[in-house]
Amino acid sequence: MSDLLTLAFTAFLVQNIILTQFLGICSFLGVSTKRSSAIGMGLAVFVVITLSSLLTWTIYYKILYPNLIFMRTIVFILVVAAMVQILEMAIKKFSPTLYRALGVYLPLITTNCAVLGVALLSIQNEYTFTETLIFSAFTSLGYTVIIITFSYIREQMHKAPIPAGFKGIPSGLIAAAIMSLIFQGFTGLF
Amino acid sequence: MTKVKKKRIKPKDNILNGLFKQNPTFVLILGMCPTLGVTTSLDNAIGMGLSVLFVLILTNSLISLIRNIVPSEIRIPVYIVLIALVVTLLEWLLNAFIPTLYANLGIYLPLIVVNCIILGRAEAFASDNTIVDSVFDAVGMGLGFTLGLSTLAFVRELLGTGSVQLLRFTLFDTSVAASFLVSPTGAFLTLGLIIGIIQTIKIDRDNKKAAAMEIKIKAALAKKAAKEALKLKEATTHE
Amino acid sequence: MLKTLYFAFFLGMTGVFVTVVAYLGFTLTDPYIQENRITAINNNIAILYNPDDGYHRNEFQADNAYQEKNYKLINAVYEVLDEDEEIFAVIYNVSAQGRNGIISALIAVNPYTDTVEAVTYYDHSETPNIGEKYTRDDAIISLIGQSISDVEVDAIANATVTWTAISSMFDEVEIHYVQEEVHLND
Numbered sequence: 045m046s047d048l049l050t051l052a053f054t055a056f057l058v059q060n061i062i063l064t065q066f067l068g069i070c071s072f073l074g075v076s077t078k079r080s081s082a083i084g085m086g087l088a089v090f091v092v093i094t095l096s097s098l099l100t101w102t103i104y105y106k107i108l109y110p111n112l113i114f115m116r117t118i119v120f121i122l123v124v125a126a127m128v129q130i131l132e133m134a135i136k137k138f139s140p141t142l143y144r145a146l147g148v149y150l151p152l153i154t155t156n157c158a159v160l161g162v163a164l165l166s167i168q169n170e171y172t173f174t175e176t177l178i179f180s181a182f183t184s185l186g187y188t189v190i191i192i193t194f195s196y197i198r199e200q201m202h203k204a205p206i207p208a209g210f211k212g213i214p215s216g217l218i219a220a221a222i223m224s225l226i227f228q229g230f231t232g233l234f
Numbered sequence: 235m236t237k238v239k240k241k242r243i244k245p246k247d248n249i250l251n252g253l254f255k256q257n258p259t260f261v262l263i264l265g266m267c268p269t270l271g272v273t274t275s276l277d278n279a280i281g282m283g284l285s286v287l288f289v290l291i292l293t294n295s296l297i298s299l300i301r302n303i304v305p306s307e308i309r310i311p312v313y314i315v316l317i318a319l320v321v322t323l324l325e326w327l328l329n330a331f332i333p334t335l336y337a338n339l340g341i342y343l344p345l346i347v348v349n350c351i352i353l354g355r356a357e358a359f360a361s362d363n364t365i366v367d368s369v370f371d372a373v374g375m376g377l378g379f380t381l382g383l384s385t386l387a388f389v390r391e392l393l394g395t396g397s398v399q400l401l402r403f404t405l406f407d408t409s410v411a412a413s414f415l416v417s418p419t420g421a422f423l424t425l426g427l428i429i430g431i432i433q434t435i436k437i438d439r440d441n442k443k444a445a446a447m448e449i450k451i452k453a454a455l456a457k458k459a460a461k462e463a464l465k466l467k468e469a470t471t472h473e
Numbered sequence: 474m475l476k477t478l479y480f481a482f483f484l485g486m487t488g489v490f491v492t493v494v495a496y497l498g499f500t501l502t503d504p505y506i507q508e509n510r511i512t513a514i515n516n517n518i519a520i521l522y523n524p525d526d527g528y529h530r531n532e533f534q535a536d537n538a539y540q541e542k543n544y545k546l547i548n549a550v551y552e553v554l555d556e557d558e559e560i561f562a563v564i565y566n567v568s569a570q571g572r573n574g575i576i577s578a579l580i581a582v583n584p585y586t587d588t589v590e591a592v593t594y595y596d597h598s599e600t601p602n603i604g605e606k607y608t609r610d611d612a613i614i615s616l617i618g619q620s621i622s623d624v625e626v627d628a629i630a631n632a633t634v635t636w637t638a639i640s641s642m643f644d645e646v647e648i649h650y651v652q653e654e655v656h657l658n659d
Contacts, residue, residue, distance in 0.1 A: 058570075064418045067341075069266035070350055114499035117325070117344045118318040118491060125314060154314075155353060157267045157345045164344055170542060209434025210426075213263055217426030225419045308480050312487050319491045323498045330505030333513070413600065 048178050055182040061158055062190045063224035068158030072191055073216055075149070077202075082195030085149045086188035092131065092153050093162050093187070096124050097180035100163040101173060120163050125154045158187055194223070245370045252374025259382025260432050264350040268342045269383060270421040276400055279387030281335040282342065283380025285324055289346055290355060290372035292320045297360040298368035313356050314347075321347045351375060390415050390424050517566060518553055521581050521591045527556030539653050546645040553581070562590050563655055565646045569638040571599055576638050580646055584657040587621050587650070604635035621650050 061067050068089070075085040100120050108115060132150045135143045153159060162183050166176040197219055206215050243251075258264045265286070272278045296316055304312050325343055328336040336343065346352065355375055360368040392398045394415030398405040414420050514530055522528035531552035539550040548566040555561040563584050568577040577596040582589060594608040606612060606629050615627055624643040628636050650656070 065341075066267050066270040066418070066421065067345070069270060070264070073263070073266065114322070114326075114495055115492065117322045117347060118315060118495065121314055121318045121347050122311070125311060155348045155350055157348045160348050161267075161341060161345055164341060168341070207430075207434065209432075209437050210430040214426045214430030214433060217422045217429065221419045221422035221426060224417075224422055225414075228417065228419065305476075305480060305483065308484060311484065315487055315491050319495055322495055326498055326502035326506065330502040330509065333509045416598075 048175070051175060052178050052182045055179050056186045056189075057227065057230040059183075060186045060190060060224075060227050061162070061183050062187060063220065063227045065161070067161040068156050068187055071152060071156050071158075072187075072194070072220075073213055075152075076191050076195045076216070077198055077212075079192075079195045079199060081149070082191045084145050085152075086191045088146045088149045088153060089156065089158065089191075090181075090184040090188045092124075092128060092150075093159050093184035094177070094181045095131075096127050096159055097163050097166050097176055098173070099123055099127060101166055101171075101176045104167055116167070117160075117164070121160060124159050124163070128154050158184070190223070194220070197223075243367065245367075248367065248370040249374035249377070252371065252376075252378040253381060254378070256375075257378045257382055258351050258375055259379060259386070260429055263429070264354060265379065267345060268339075268349065269386065270418070270425060271342050272339055273383055273387040273390055273421060274394075274416050275338075275391050276384060276387045276398055276405075278335070278338045279383035280380060280400075281332075282339055283376070283383045285328070285339070285343065286346060286349065286351065286379050287373070287376025289317070289320050289324060289352060290376045291369055293317050293352055293356055294360040294368040294372040295365050296320070297356045298363060298365040301361050309361065310357075313353060313361075317352050317356070318347045351379060386421075386424055386428065389428070390420055394420055514549070514551055517579055517595070518551055518564060520593055520595060521564065521579060522553055522562070528553055528561060530554070531560070539649070539655070541649070544645055544649050546642055547649060548577075550649075560584060560657060565649070567642045567646065568596075569642050571597060571604065571635050571638040576635070576642075578639075578642060580642065582621050582646070582650065582655070584655055585659055587656060589616055589619050589621060589624060592616050599632075599635050603629070604632040606632065607635050607639055621647055 055061075059065060062069065062072050071085060071089070076082050100123050103119065103123060104113075104116065108119065128150055132143075135146060135150075162180050166179055169179075171179055194216075198216060201215060201219065210218075252258070256262055259269055268282050268286075272282045293313075293316060297313055300312075321344060324346075325336070328339070328343065355371060359371045363371070388398060392406055392408075393412055395413070396408045396411035412420075415424060511530075515524070518524075518528065518530055531554050534552050541547045541550045546567050546569050548568060551564045551566070552560050553562045553564060562581045565580045565582065566577070567580060568575050570576075575596070576594060576599065578592060578594045580589065581591040592613050597605075597608060599605045599608065607626070612627065612629075616624065619625065621643075624640075624647070626636060626640050626643065
């Protein structure tokens with residue numbers, strides 16, 4: 045139990061997926077300019093990462109292991125792409141409100157490194173099913189929390205007098221640097 | 235009906251375009267995960283850059299080859315599978331022949347599959363250009379990515395560890411080091427500053443260009459006005 | 474309908490092509506990858522025990538023979554044989570999260586006396602003059618000869634994270650040593 049707790053906190057804070065592992069930076073920089081889009085993207089990524097990691101884990105150990113492990117990356121990316129498609133159709137059909145909130149971000153998620161990254165890391169670290177669940181849920185929670193927090197910071201930064209050359213991405217990266225400095229404080233907490 | 239021939243982009247321009255004008259790291263801001271993740275040392279950055287170059291050349295030429303057979307409705311899954319295949323092959327090649335680089339690149343190596351540069355180039359360039367042009371485009375973009383990564387890694391390694399090493403040769407050696415630059419914070423900070431500086435220079439140059447243009451236009455207008463005035467004068471004196 | 478069938482056929486052909494190429498690539502590179510793994514083990518053993526003196530890897534040691542994959546910090550366990558093909562030491566290849574990155578170490582344990590035989594940190598990025606002090610000779614000498622059931626790592630000021638990492642390595646080795654009954658009788 046305490047192992048799972050450590051795993052959860054490590055995945056969420058110490059090894060934060062954006063600030064220390066640098067996965068999903070493209071969407072992080074692209075979408076975090078507006079609060080509403082950051083919330084939509086954050087939630088969509090949370091759902092997709094958790095579901096796809098569990099799905100890829102199951103496929104890896106039930107179908108690919110041990111004779112077809114060489115197809116790992118190819119199968120995983122297909123699973124992620126297919127899952128995003130199915131999820132999009134399902135949400136469209138059952139909840140138009142949710143679709144309006146998340147729909148635009150779903151297609152973007154296929155090429156988000158965080159999704160494939162978490163799926164591959166759970167296999168590489170040889171996690172069990174429960175560990176994969178905890179790891180993927182808390183890693184993606186780390187993503188969601190950071191991207192939403194960051195959107196608030198960037199909305200404020202929008203009002204600040206920043207030199208023209210540093211507007212947008214550069215100042216965003218520098219703000220992320222300060223934020224990752226804060227998260228480095230969590231190293232050694234466990 | 236005559237077929238409109240598309241203007242072919244010159245190989246030299248094609249490569250220079252990827253290297254500088256549309257540099258994937260500093261201008262297009264694509265493929266950020268490996269950019270920040272592997273630039274702790276120059277060796278890793280160059281290894282990553284060349285890996286992407288290798289993948290880009292293969293995928294771009296493959297996709298350009300099959301661009302007329304693939305039905306456009308299902309082209310994206312086909313492209314993704316082909317890219318994943320090339321990346322997996324590269325992964326094994328590195329693991330077999332350059333195991334240190336394989337270990338250093340870690341999770342970022344299989345993640346080349348979802349690198350925006352690869353699918354982006356397949357979609358934007360290789361899917362409607364000839365194989366030769368696609369290869370040139372891949373070389374330009376791949377070298378541009380390598381240039382971006384190695385610039386960032388050079389700065390981080392030099393300032394962060396006090397020395398820069400390339401394949402066991404020490405290029406620079408000082409005793410001063412700000413070790414936080416090698417940490418994740420340093421990655422964000424260095425990249426942010428470099429992109430900021432490049433954008434500032436660019437804006438400056440654009441402003442200067444615009445100013446020069448304005449002066450030219452003003453001069454031309456003044457010339458025209460003077461000419462007209464002269465004409466008018468001539469006309470009046472004639473009378 | 475015909476179009477859908479054609480798409481399915483096309484995707485199927487792509488799938489077959491990709492699988493075949495991937496399989497070929499895998500079978501061609503796999504021998505080299507396995508060879509690299511064995512070279513890496515030999516190199517690791519050579520760090521602590523000179524192969525010229527007859528120390529070598531146990532070639533017949535099965536993969537995961539020590540259940541080491543169930544232990545988070547332990548990457549591998551190697552049996553070191555001496556000239557007479559007798560087990561001379563058991564080397565734990567361990568790694569733990571340090572202050573600036575992963576610390577990787579080799580810890581050799583004498584399975585007859587249950588003491589630490591040798592320690593080396595073969596990969597780390599601890600801060601020079603602070604955490605890095607743990608990797609110096611005097612710090613390592615103080616570890617050698619201690620009983621594996623009770624290894625005490627001397628604390629160095631301002632380097633708690635490194636201390637925690639190194640202590641957790643020894644703790645994990647101890648747990649493994651007891652749980653998997655590594656001890657041998659002469």
